[in-house]
Amino acid sequence: MAPFNSVSDRRAFLKFLAASPLLAAAGLTPRWFDQVLGAPVAAQAQDAYVIKSVREALNIFDFEAAAKAKLSVPHFIEFDLGVFNDETLRANRDAFTKYQIKMRRLLGITTVDQSVQIFGVKWDAPIFLCPVGRITALNPEGNLAVARAAKAKNTLEIMSGAQQLEQVNALRGEPVWIGVQGGAPAETLLKRLEAAGCPALVWAIDGVGGGNQIGARAVQRAGVANLERKDDPRCNACHQNEGRITLSDRMSDVIGALGSLKGEAANQVSWSDVKRVRGMTRMKLVLKGIVTREDAQIAVQNGVDAVIVSNHGGHEDAGGRGTLECLPEVVAGVAGRIPVLIDSGFRSGADVYKALALGAAAVGVGRAYAWGLASFGQDGVETVIELLRRELQVAMAQTGATSIAKITRATLIARN
Ligand SMILES: Cc1cc2nc3c(=O)[nH]c(=O)nc-3n(C[C@H](O)[C@H](O)[C@H](O)COP(=O)(O)O)c2cc1C
Structure with a gap:
């Protein structure tokens, strides 16, 4: 008989109770039990084991548990949860269950080429690191540890804010993409970023108009x-x-x-600001936070060079739509004129595969590498990247895609 595990057995028993129609009538839903039991909303329940080294990690959720064990409660919550009752956070994860991958057998593929080119630069894999602010709350080295890991793995990295820009660029030996958010960046900042050689400005616009800060x-x-x-x-x-x-x-x-009910939300920004910023800089302009066909079309009309389908990982957005659900309409909106990148909710190589099959040029991770950083510093970030790549390799080998370009929509089935 399997050894008795009091925590997981109690959890299983309470989940069984939660499914009871009697308790549902009393308003006690499975979600209520999760909240009472303290289950992390973003996680897909793993067992309670906390890994002691990166070599023990089997998947990304091992790093979430390790980060949770290491961080203070306020820091972990600030990084992990979403806003507006977590609706969008959950929708991001749920969206992956709407597509299944058609796995073929005995294809004889042993190696795949995951490399991609974005703005003429080649990266080893279509997985990039999203901008994450206040990152020293996770690890005192913050962006420096992330930059070392990204360099070691030849991974595209978007850094949040310019505080450590010169140090990070020196460490990498090449300038990073730079992330800004909220109001239109000032000309002085744009000049500084250009002078530092940043090839791309990633402007997150999904918090504009007011987010329910966590x-x-x-x-x-x-x-x-x-x-x-x-x-x-x-x-x-x-x-x-x-x-x-x-x-x-x-x-x-x-x-x-x-923002106030009179509509005085701070940082109101409109498409005319995008046009103005476009005219003020030579850097590639990437808009982060596009989730509709209409906005994708307007972005292209305003000279934007790429869009990232993003809802800030459910950290800002009350829409309740997963980004994977938004991706097809954004891809249709840009109609091949600029690259479409995506993030929010990606936790495995299979997740990444699904977005690539739906037309994404690359996939970003935020929390996944943040958990790696919080638990094991640079090693943690590198292992997160490595795990995602290996999982992507499995999906590619079993669908017959020997390169990223060979991943096709036909290998996905939409669940009815
Ligand atoms: C704690 C936290 C801080 C973030 N900080 C920023 C930021 O400074 N700038 C930005 O554009 N996006 C920021 N994001 C959003 C990420 O760039 C990215 O869109 C999101 O984390 C992707 O979802 P995922 O965490 O589920 O992978 C942040 C997200 C989190 C969770």
Whole structure:
């Protein structure tokens, strides 16, 4: 008989109870049980084992568990959860179940070429690292560790913000793509980025107009209404100049981010700003956050060089649509004129395969490498990239695609 595991057995028992129509009538849904049990919303339940080294990692979720074990509660929550009741966060994952891969057998393929070219530069695989802000909360080396890993793996990297730009570029020996978000970047910033040699400006527009920021929940769920960071040794190494943070401060942030009911949301930006920024820089302009055919068409008309289908990993967007569901219409909207990249919810090579088969030129990961960074630094990021590539290789070998260009829509079945 299998050894008794009190936590997982109790969880199984409660899940069984959760399915009961009697409890459903009382308003106790399976999701309520998940919340009570503290199951991470983004995860697909793995067992409770926490890996001690990257060599033990079997898949990306091993890194989520390891990051959770390592990070403080507010940091983990801020990185892991979504906004607006997590609807979009869950939709990102659910979208992958709507497509299945037709796996063929005995094709005799032992090697595949995953390399892709984007803006004339060759990368070893179609998997890139998304911009993630406040990354030193995960690892003190932050972007430097990520840059070393990306360089070691010849992986496209988009860095959030320009604070460590010159250091990162020197370390890589080549400039990174740079990510900005919110309002239109100022001309002085554009000049600095150009001077640093950045080939592409990735402008995230999905938070414009107000997102339901999750910082408040991070403080709330830490079990404190009044977090005296400067007095807490776990916080003051990084936050000593930021003083006291209270839950009510964070709630004001939320209201501020949502904008007032009179429509005075901060950072209002429109397509004329995109056109203006396009005219102000020689860098390739990539819009991150496009999820509709209409906006894809307008982006092309405004001289945008590529789009990223993204909802910030469910971190900003209340739409409730997974990006994989949005991808086909964005691909149709650009009609082959510019590359379409995608991110949000990607956790395996099979996920990556599905997006490529639907027409994406490359796939970005955010949390996956953030978990790797939080748990094992540069090694963790490299292993996350390696795992995703190996899983993609399996899917390619079993569908007969010896190169990325040979991945076709015909190898996917849409679930009815
Ligand atoms: C904690 C966190 C911080 C983020 N910071 C930024 C950022 O500074 N700029 C940006 O464009 N996107 C940011 N994103 C969004 C990511 O670039 C990316 O779109 C998202 O993480 C992809 O979804 P995934 O985490 O499910 O892979 C952030 C996402 C998270 C979860």
